[in-house]
Amino acid sequence: MIISKISFANYRNLLDNEIIPDKGINIIYGKNAQGKTNLLECIWLFNGVRSFRGSKDSDLVAFKKDFSKLQITVFSQEREQTADINIINGKREAYLNGVKLSAPSQLLGKMSSIVFSPEHLSLIKDGPAQRRKFLDSALCQIMPRYAVILSKYNKILNQRNALLKDIPYHRELEETLDIWDEKLAYTGAALIFERIKYIDLLKKKVREYHRGISENKEDLKIKYSCCYKIPKGSTQNDIAEFLLNKLQKNKRDDLYLKYTTIGPHRDDIDIIINDMKARTFASQGQQRSAVLSLKLSEATILDEITGEKPVILLDDVLSELDTSRQDFLLNKIDGWQVFITCCEKRFTKQLTNGKTFLLNNGSVTEETKI
Ligand SMILES: Nc1ncnc2c1ncn2[C@@H]1O[C@H](COP(=O)(O)OP(=O)(O)OP(=O)(O)O)[C@@H](O)[C@H]1O
Ligand SMILES: [Mg+2]
Structure with missing residues (x-):
């Protein structure tokens, strides 16, 4: 599955916006507390499950608003499809190609992503x-x-x-x-x-x-x-x-x-x-690398079994890795759409192909390549 557009309104601290990601690597960088993990979380919700941070649905709606709206356009199962998630009255509802699903969990198997976040080191x-x-x-x-x-x-x-x-x-x-x-x-x-x-x-x-x-x-x-x-x-x-x-x-x-x-x-x-x-016995970097290997393998098996590559969401994974491990993630995972968050702009310089987005106080802007 490749996401070609993501739009969001009233989602956590993210300002209403739409982004057009690259079909390969997308780096989302910005200072702490700007909304980077929020952006990955909203992509993750299209698996039809709850937030990977364990938050309640009502916590996902921007403060002082009473609903959230998310939409992704994807190329999957050999055609263009859209999926919507609305959170109203603290409850999620989902639509696939404009048709309301009986439950958001019906998206499971239709849209797919796998996520690595620092909490997964608990693995x-x-x-x-x-x-x-x-x-x-x-x-x-x-x-x-x-x-x-x-x-x-x-x-x-x-x-x-x-x-x-x-x-x-x-x-x-x-x-x-x-x-x-x-x-x-x-x-x-x-x-x-x-x-x-x-x-x-x-x-x-x-x-x-x-x-x-x-x-x-x-x-x-x-x-x-x-x-x-x-x-x-x-x-x-x-x-x-x-x-x-x-x-x-x-x-x-x-x-x-x-x-x-x-x-x-x-x-x-x-x-x-x-x-x-x-x-x-494993060091921090080794633990991170091991969890990443497990997650990337999980994605590969999912692709082999369903014939559909899940989108890979990597939250804050780069910081404790050395340059060659970072380079592997940024430039050696071919054929997958990846969203990777980090705090430092310098990582965007290591990227040979793909797009970079700056997240500043809830506002996402695509950076043009120089
Ligand atoms: N429902 C909500 N409405 C408005 N803002 C919210 C809501 N839920 C969380 N936030 C705010 O979103 C901000 C950004 O959170 P997020 O976890 O995405 O930051 P981040 O950019 O990933 O930061 P870090 O680099 O520290 O991981 C937080 O400061 C949090 O207070
Ligand atoms: Mg974060």
């Missing part, structure tokens, strides 16, 4: 929940059925956990645990099976991107990590039986702790740079 730095979230949301985007299984699994997990809490008071309930174990094992195995397949796809790409960013100096490896070793080539059914067996073995622990100690809700991705665990 390396924080606990496993962030990495599971990355896997789950990547899989939901390429496989809507995954979202259905995930929600089913979470319901079963909640019910099993509630039962674990009730059993000490109603001993007779213990025999019903087996039913939940079976449901949990079979639904959980479907998640694990898809996650392992996805990691297998991701693995090679992540390594290649990371080599590119680090000028072949670093080796990035990722691996799906379970609380039990899954032999290579296991079927979904093998995984389910494994999981069931483990659940039964752990029954006493689970009853004592009153929660389910194993299953895909406890799994993780091991991220290793040059044979060292990234979470513990």
